[in-house]
Amino acid sequence: MSCELVVNLKAGTYKVDKTITLDDRDSGSNGHQVVYRSADGPGKAVFEASTEVTGWTPYKDGIFKAPVDVDQPFYTLYVDGERATTARYPNRRSDEEWAPYLRSILFDPTKEAVRDQLGFNAGDIDPAWDLRLGTSWPAQVTVWSGGSWSWFTDTVPLLDINYTKRRTTLIYPARYGFINSGGGSRYFVQNSLSLLDQAGEYYLDYEAKQLYYKPAGGTMDNVRVQRPTQTQVFTLAGTSATRRLENLTLDGLAIRNTDFMEWYRYGWEGTGGSGFKHKYPKYDTQIELPRNRWGAITLTNTRGVRLTNLHISQTGFTAIQLLFANERTTVSGSLLEHLGNDGIKVEGGYPGEGDLAGQNTFTNNYIHHLGELVPGDSAGVEIMNSGGNEVSHTVVEHGARYGISIESRPEIPNADNYTGGNTVHHVRLSHLAKDSGDTGPFYAYGVRNQPPYTPDASVSQLIIDDANADPSMPDAKPYGVHMDFGGCGFAFSDIKVTNTESDPYHGPSAGPCDTFENVSWEDGFDDTRMRYDEIGVLPSFPYEKP
Template identity: 25%
Template sequence: MRNIVCLILFSTALRASGQTTLYTSSYGKGTKCSKEHPCSLYAAKEQVRRMVSSMSGDIVVILTGGTYFLDSPLEFGPDDGGKNGYQVIYTTYDGGQSAISGGLPITGWSAVGNGIYQAKYEGPGFRQLYVNGKRATRARSPNRSDDQGFGPYYRYNGLDTQAKRIRIDRKEIVNLERLGNLETVIKHHWDQGRYRIDSMEEQGDQIWINFKEPETSIDQWQQGCCPGWSVGQSFYFEGSFELLDAPGEWFLDETLGLVYYYPRPDEKIENIHVIAPTRDVLLAIDGASYLTFKGLVFECTNWDMPNEARIGVQSGWRRNYERPFIPGGIQLANAHHIQFTNNIIRFFGGTGIEFAHSSHDNVIEGNLLIDIASNGIQIYTDILNSLPDSIHECRNDSIVNNYITRVAQDYTGGAGINVTFSNGIVIENNEVFDLPYTGISIGWGWTDNTTNLKNNLVRYNNIHHVMQLHDDGGGIYSLSNSPNTIYSHNYIHHIVKSQWAEEWPIAGIYLDNGSSGILVEYNVVDAPRAFSAWNEPNHGNTIRHNWHFPENQIVVRPENKLEDNFSISSDTWPRSALDIQTKVGPNFPMPVVDESSLLTPIRNNRHSSKRKKNGKIAN
């Protein structure tokens, strides 16, 4: 009902006096921006810039149906948002679907044998490929057959932290004449590292693998913590033509300028629709305010920085980079009163939506985020400054009524929602599911010192089928001192430990190092460890009035309060717990992408796979 009311109000606003409406088309020309003569999206943005200073009503930019392939990011500054109490609204036409894409269609496929096809490609490098609206698999070994834990995997059986190398069984690697940038992708407890192979040394039926720089220098190469090495960790090889041997796999040879693809049984090469992501950023919002993006599809962003090594630490953070978090395809900084409403955000090669410093009072509501390479939503990335002044902090943002699923698909240590230092964030009525690691992560720093992390509210979220690969995480995971923070009325369930996980715990609600000042109440939890609050420092938290099953462990330090929780003796939740379950998650069905309305006929599209390489956006 709430969304129906919003639609009625939106329709009424379109007819309101003083409002200006501009129309765009994926083939738009000129500057009229009328329904009869639509302009390009870039031209409409320039028209808006000339109008905002004298706004007497909302300015609505309507994208007519189809896919808008971007030549460059859409950049919004102080002169592109609403003024005089009005909004600038970008939306779709008459309930249809319009997509803003950073992708590039690839055509002209020819057979090369063994079921494999090739096409010429002269654009920038990429690490994902989408065929008929589905993600294809970058060539790997062993071949992937598990869409939950992304397995199967091998396990290395030897480790030399001094020489910085691992040992594997000889049978686990094919006879590779060209190592190139072949990667060994290793799961370390709660994160993932990607290490390019430099050389191999055979010792009977064993092989020692040596890695390239900078992998060997930026990784701490220690057993145990951070996230640490341990004999028996799972891994796979990725990124070589020699591994291309299963339907649905692909490989890009940048040297030869060729893309290879092995079609799935239900795909015909003459009518497949192949998109490679080539733009790192779709929207770059810096200094703007009062902008709304409503009912759109944002898709196909790129991020090929891992070609130079990616050693993960936690939740999309990587070592030894000036910008440590994996960047978002939608970026906000110095922005306020920005709204993303009822959009579909999919096929992103890095993080989905990223709010950086000095952003406040922004709303992400009613969206579907699906098939994202790293974090779904990232709030406040300046982890080097845990105490910004009030002007530069992120505060009073809302993440409400969203579906967040199948994120961290490439960099599996990512979270559905990751918040570092934030003041007054509200995360409620979201459904977060099908993730390899943590659902919602709040906090940073591993410290009980005072920071800008405070006054945060996480409630009425439906979190399930997370932790499908890693260990040492949970449905809701927190770090550091967070006074006046509440986790309440969440339903956290269907969490089981993966066969590829290691020995560290998995919890429904996990209060990790530094956690203090947090109230955990009225949550319904079914996880191997219902509540964990043990790693020091860890004090001043209250865990009360929650429901869990007897087999769900509770491990809490005595410096915290654990009181009046309910251990359910049967398989049926009591009415009070069932009542909470009925109130969690979004209040509308999950959106569905209508592929037929988005796929622009290739013969009419002015883009081709021969687009020249362009300058890279800073990583």
């Protein structure tokens, strides 16, 4: 190529009925980019992964129903541009919260560690409910597995219920058991017409091909309901780590209304759970299951991809997923909002098996309302086993767990750990850690696990405000900065943390292994060094700030 090749997309809505796949044959060359651009300005060319549901008729109790001709279920729903809630018990307190919850009990002293049987209190699950047990479309639980731990959420369908023993059996095991020394796990039951009693809730009767919805205004007049048709809109993938897709840009595109999945659990249950031989098989517990490794945009085996001025909203899962071998990716000027899981997730792959991912730049992005379907482990930007990345001029707001998370595993020696050298600066994190524990809006785990802990990562000009969990959350209360096991090798400077439920900073168990200069949790903090006018998105940010 001797110049950029630009594909101009006119303003309008482009219905996505299958994932758009670009591979290494679509690469730019000789330093020039192939660009797919919204010609009429950022956000004007809209890729919509959904179709409208029509034909609504009254059902009962303010609920309406409509036929849906689908050959597979869908797992979330959008009404007038917002996510509807799967019918659940107990009902949500508000659209901004995941609570309230029920609490599991120990139904048998020998079953404390069991991961597929959850005990319940009398009256918590009504025998009169039609939970469709034994069918292809049963009710589910969404649960903070681990007892009092509030780290991960699993959404798992029910197999059966023994009301005498007050025990449910799940079709798939959760990440952890449902009881520990701190008590039971928080959970709610969902996906049953019997539970549809609150405005904004829906239920899909997949076997009967009927969709039920309860509108707030008592009528479906002028109410637009969209059911998702795709989980992914774009996949950008080279053939291999040695034959990558390169030099391709998506500029100014809007993407919305992607789907979730039938059931969800983070990672395999234990060491070696993948069934594949790895140098560090414990990492099986630290990586998403293969079926969950995707986003509305998924990158695999790429180099020099630019995702600029995007507007990604109402996703079933992660907005942008960088999976394994991706280098020198840029995500900039983008608004990511109302996300099923993460905003941007980088997964570098298994430690000790090749450092193939890194040197990515995430700048001038506004990410808010994340983890709407997967509150556990959700993050605005999550970097897993990948180094040399930069996160700057970014805002992350409103989520159950992290704002920025940088992780590997604490047993990985430094030589095989690729998570060093990341840089974070001019970032604001607020209204995070709203429903989880032992966490903080800025979090690190397993980054540097052996001395010397000479800093090669830096965090500067960072503001954190409001890390306060729901009162039902039974775990350790949120910190501002939480450097967990192996959260070492960071140089912190000019950091201001306010309004946290627990300490503003919580350090690694290894002892002092990070450095500090002008941080608000130490005496002598100088507020005049904070560059407030430069923190967050830049004046060039192309969208109206939420």
